Amino acid sequence: MTIHELAGLLSKKEISSVELTQTYIDAVERGDKKINSYVTRAFDTARAEAKAADERLAHGKNITPLTGIPLALKDIFVTEGIRTTCCSKILENYIPPYSGTVVQKLKDAGIVLLGKLNMDEFAMGSSNEHSSFGPVRNPWNTDYIPGGSSGGSAAAVAAGFTAATLGTDTGGSIRLPASFCGIVGLKPTYGRVSRFGIIAFASSLDQVGPMTRDVRDAAIMLEVVAGYDPNDATSLNVPVPNYTKTLTGDVKGKTIGIPEEYFGEGLDADVEKAIKDAVAVMEKLGAATKRVSLGHTRYAVPCYYIIAPAEASANLARYDGVRYGRQTKNARGLGELFTKSRTEGFGPEVALRIVIGTYVLSSGYYDAYYLKAQKVRTLIKNDFLEAFKTCDAIIAPASPTPPFRLGEKIDDPIKMYLNDIYTAPVNLAGLPAMSVPCGFSAKGLPIGLQIIGRPMDEAGIMNIAYAYEQETKWQTTKLS
Amino acid sequence: MVKDLKTLIEKTARLARLEFAADELEKIAAKAKTVISYVEQLNELDTDGVLPTSHAVDTRSGLRDDRVAESKLALAVLNAAPKRDGGFVQVPKVIDSEE
Numbered sequence: 001m002t003i004h005e006l007a008g009l010l011s012k013k014e015i016s017s018v019e020l021t022q023t024y025i026d027a028v029e030r031g032d033k034k035i036n037s038y039v040t041r042a043f044d045t046a047r048a049e050a051k052a053a054d055e056r057l058a059h060g061k062n063i064t065p066l067t068g069i070p071l072a073l074k075d076i077f078v079t080e081g082i083r084t085t086c087c088s089k090i091l092e093n094y095i096p097p098y099s100g101t102v103v104q105k106l107k108d109a110g111i112v113l114l115g116k117l118n119m120d121e122f123a124m125g126s127s128n129e130h131s132s133f134g135p136v137r138n139p140w141n142t143d144y145i146p147g148g149s150s151g152g153s154a155a156a157v158a159a160g161f162t163a164a165t166l167g168t169d170t171g172g173s174i175r176l177p178a179s180f181c182g183i184v185g186l187k188p189t190y191g192r193v194s195r196f197g198i199i200a201f202a203s204s205l206d207q208v209g210p211m212t213r214d215v216r217d218a219a220i221m222l223e224v225v226a227g228y229d230p231n232d233a234t235s236l237n238v239p240v241p242n243y244t245k246t247l248t249g250d251v252k253g254k255t256i257g258i259p260e261e262y263f264g265e266g267l268d269a270d271v272e273k274a275i276k277d278a279v280a281v282m283e284k285l286g287a288a289t290k291r292v293s294l295g296h297t298r299y300a301v302p303c304y305y306i307i308a309p310a311e312a313s314a315n316l317a318r319y320d321g322v323r324y325g326r327q328t329k330n331a332r333g334l335g336e337l338f339t340k341s342r343t344e345g346f347g348p349e350v351a352l353r354i355v356i357g358t359y360v361l362s363s364g365y366y367d368a369y370y371l372k373a374q375k376v377r378t379l380i381k382n383d384f385l386e387a388f389k390t391c392d393a394i395i396a397p398a399s400p401t402p403p404f405r406l407g408e409k410i411d412d413p414i415k416m417y418l419n420d421i422y423t424a425p426v427n428l429a430g431l432p433a434m435s436v437p438c439g440f441s442a443k444g445l446p447i448g449l450q451i452i453g454r455p456m457d458e459a460g461i462m463n464i465a466y467a468y469e470q471e472t473k474w475q476t477t478k479l480s
Numbered sequence: 481m482v483k484d485l486k487t488l489i490e491k492t493a494r495l496a497r498l499e500f501a502a503d504e505l506e507k508i509a510a511k512a513k514t515v516i517s518y519v520e521q522l523n524e525l526d527t528d529g530v531l532p533t534s535h536a537v538d539t540r541s542g543l544r545d546d547r548v549a550e551s552k553l554a555l556a557v558l559n560a561a562p563k564r565d566g567g568f569v570q571v572p573k574v575i576d577s578e579e
Contacts, residue, residue: 097556190537204535302519327562334574338497352511358496372522374532413511414518430536
């Protein structure tokens with residue numbers, strides 16, 4: 001059920017938060033062994049929070065749409081007193097002394113925190129196969145991956161192990177798993193949501209966003225978590241609109257751009273058909289569609305795989321075994337303390353990206369790689385801004401293929417990185433984008449439609465997504 | 481393509497405070513070589529005169545007011561340290577032979 005449906009039941013006293021929380025606990029205990037979406041279960045504290053939420057609901061004061069709603073969170077969000085690992089051995093026993101801004105906002109709104117969700121280590125991955133807690137499996141078919149890095153998040157929402165969640169998206173890590181698991185995922189404009197208390201991967205690209213069963217739930221969650229935060233120097237000081245009010249479902253008069261470069265080699269036939277069918281639905285709903293050109297599309301993935309590892313190598317320098325996290329037992333001095341703690345603590349994909357990032361920033365190579373990539377980033381961003389002069393939103397696939405099998409791409413880094421071909425350009429340009437379910441492959445696996453908007457136009461893209469969702473009702477397809 | 485990439489990767493790893501056994505170094509050097517070759521296609525683009533973008537959205541938010549605020553986090557932060565002695569975090573002695 002969705003957050004808004006559950007909130008209705010809670011307000012009519014048809015169910016209590018304690019009962020609702022126990023329902024989710026039972027579902028996780030029954031079904032998560034074969035999915036592996038949870039890495040930390042906080043069920044005792046959840047039951048206490050549910051009791052407190054019921055008291056708050058009984059008093060009828062200070063009720064929000066999230067009061068009493070059970071949620072789990074991606075294990076990248078720092079949660080006071082509850083282990084937060086980023087699915088890395090280097091943080092295997094880290095208990096944060098504080099909660100980040102968005103977590104505090106959710107707590108103030110009255111959520112019940114069920115636990116922490118599996119992810120690719122330090123958010124580096126597109127399949128949730130790079131986790132120190134083992135891979136996550138797609139609830140639609142457990143031989144397949146759920147996408148990543150917010151794979152545990154997407155799988156848990158799809159499987160009914162959490163009412164909704166927040167993920168993070170640096171190159172596609174909300175939108176890709178949302179599309180692979182048949183749920184809704186939103187990456188807001190860079191700076192729309194505070195990153196304070198989100199374990200950093202790439203600081204100019206990371207963004208927090210809702211992952212939910214429908215578009216209305218995403219709007220509800222964004223209203224709660226968005227907004228200026230003095231603790232995040234990159235947070236935008238812009239008021240938060242009422243995102244649920246602008247879900248009218250009316251797209252008449254809107255122009256939607258279809259990027260010609262997104263429909264070439266490498267696009268799976270099932271995905272192409274689903275997107276073209278979605279274009280037809282938009283036209284039926286009264287939107288105009290037109291071809292646009294994003295001429296530097298093919299350079300987005302190489303650009304991203306210079307910038308993201310470079311920023312990650314800087315952000316992960318703090319893990320040195322000194323102030324928190326895993327400390328090696330084998331050090332003969334300070335230098336070995338750093339090297340052995342890090343080598344023992346990081347997984348192979350993280351180590352690879354740190355090495356690549358260090359290389360592209362090092363003396364003699366900085367101009368050729370990092371500076372070059374920053375210039376290409378300008379070209380990619382300008383492609384979008386030019387396109388938005390003649391259209392209100394751009395639609396595209398979220399992924400070039402439907403979900404793939406576990407192990408299929410894990411040994412070929414480029415094959416894996418190319419999953420980000422339609423999502424990474426959006427992070428480089430700082431734009432908002434949402435993935436909504438738009439059908440299934442011939443093998444019965446979900447396909448996602450991506451709607452990309454102008455900076456700060458979350459309301460516009462969510463309304464287009466809502467119109468499409470209400471017309472097609474893909475989100476009501478049940479997991480068998 | 482840079483010659484003797486494996487030595488370069490080993491040196492880069494040392495800069496990043498990472499070390500690899502011989503067989504792991506082979507694997508990571510091979511993967512790094514693939515990725516580095518792949519990203520070099522950016523050289524196909526003429527970027528003369530193009531300004532670099534470090535942040536896609538202009539988020540300059542100015543400075544905070546210079547006000548003293550209380551923070552009660554010190555003890556909790558110290559408690560997270562693997563080794564501590566009172567108000568200090570402990571590390572091994574720095575030895576002369578370290579680089």
